[in-house]
Amino acid sequence: MTTKLVLASNNAGKLKEFGQLLAPLGFEVHAQREFNVPEAEEPHPTFVENALAKARHAARLTGLPALADDSGVCVNALGGAPGVHSARYAGEPKSDERNNRKLVDDLAAHGDKSAYYYCVLVFVRHAEDPQPLIAEGRWDGEIIAEPRGEGGFGYDPYFLLPASGKTVAELDADEKNRLSHRGQALRALVEKLK
Numbered sequence: 595m596t597t598k599l600v601l602a603s604n605n606a607g608k609l610k611e612f613g614q615l616l617a618p619l620g621f622e623v624h625a626q627r628e629f630n631v632p633e634a635e636e637p638h639p640t641f642v643e644n645a646l647a648k649a650r651h652a653a654r655l656t657g658l659p660a661l662a663d664d665s666g667v668c669v670n671a672l673g674g675a676p677g678v679h680s681a682r683y684a685g686e687p688k689s690d691e692r693n694n695r696k697l698v699d700d701l702a703a704h705g706d707k708s709a710y711y712y713c714v715l716v717f718v719r720h721a722e723d724p725q726p727l728i729a730e731g732r733w734d735g736e737i738i739a740e741p742r743g744e745g746g747f748g749y750d751p752y753f754l755l756p757a758s759g760k761t762v763a764e765l766d767a768d769e770k771n772r773l774s775h776r777g778q779a780l781r782a783l784v785e786k787l788k
């Protein structure tokens with residue numbers, strides 16, 4: 595049986611990756627935009643609370659099971675920033691280019707460039723689901739000052755994987771999905787759905 599679900603995100607990069615990750619698993623996946631679901635508020639200080647807020651919002655407005663992703667890049671020398679503020683690190687309107695420039699500037703005076711991507715996924719069967727399924731993933735790397743690569747989205751051209759010497763934007767889509775915070779979290783979530 596295929597499960598129909600709504601993806602509670604308006605981020606084109608995430609939607610593309612979820613499409614690739616979920617395609618082989620027999621889900622009928624719809625982006626919330628198809629149902630004219632507006633962006634949810636994300637006022638919380640934790641990833642898990644924001645992901646739950648997004649999932650509930652989409653489930654409430656569509657009547658469908660919903661999957662939400664709250665994610666970001668956490669930089670150790672910056673005390674975990676941008677963290678939950680990753681999408682709007684440089685303010686409104688959201689801009690990957692300005693976010694990346696601010697991140698590089700903020701880190702310029704620091705020797706420690708280590709960082710990690712973090713992703714929490716929340717799946718709710720309906721808006722009042724008392725037992726949401728929750729999974730997380732983490733991916734370590736470091737921030738570099740000059741962008742490399744064309745793939746991925748967001749901070750990927752500046753996120754270096756020391757083991758391969760490549761940035762995430764230099765990986766092909768399959769490699770990113772195999773290694774990423776989002777891929778790890780989704781595989782863990784799917785185990786819980788079984």
Ligand SMILES: O=P(O)(O)OP(=O)(O)OP(=O)(O)OC[C@H]1O[C@@H](n2cnc3c(O)ncnc32)[C@H](O)[C@@H]1O
Pocket residue numbers: 602603604605608633636648663664665666667680681682711746747748749750774776
């Ligand atoms: O809330 P939705 O609609 O899902 O879209 P969003 O872009 O606002 O998503 P978040 O609130 O979860 O913010 C996550 C930000 O973290 C960054 N990010 C998350 N995953 C990433 C990845 O795989 N590669 C690069 N940047 C990523 C990117 O800047 C995202 O905008």
Ligand SMILES: [Mg+2]
Pocket residue numbers: 636681
């Ligand atoms: Mg968001």
